[in-house]
Amino acid sequence: MTTLTLRGELGRRLLIEVHGYERDAVEGPDDANWLRCSAEVEQGAFRGAVEASFTTHDFACLLLELDKLMAGEGAVASFNTMEEALKFRIEVDRAGRATAVGKLRDNQAGGVELSFHFDSDLSFLTTTHAELKSVVATFPHRNAST
Secondary structure (H helix, E strand, O other), X not given: OEEEEEEOHHHOEEEEEEEEEOOOOOOOHHHHOEEEEEEEEEEOOEXXXXXXXXXXXXXXXXXXXXXXXXXXXXXXXXXXXXXXXXXXXXXXXXXXXXXEEEEEEEHXXXXXXXXXXXXXXXXXXXXXXXXXXXXXXXXXXXXXXX
């Protein structure tokens, strides 16, 4: 299992645990790149957790945007998933203050959503960036698996 954590002030956080590929043997790249994940948000007194499937592409796209953000070449990095169980964006201003805004959705419970919004900064994002690199390296895009 590999973990990705986006931390914020006052103990707020988004935690994604990647448990592994959904399928070991598949015929095509679309099926080969789904990952079994858990996502949890702690937002003050509110907490939410879901089991979800994300793709290797979801994490790779976030990494590309976060690479730019950390290099000062962009101001926004976003995570959007096909099944919409989780979506969020990270915005950083010129002073290095970051804001995370998103929604965690339980599709199995009729689409119940937990919206979250918390402040962070580049020191927290440095750890998130390193963890995201590990997720992408551990679970790379596969053309097909046998």
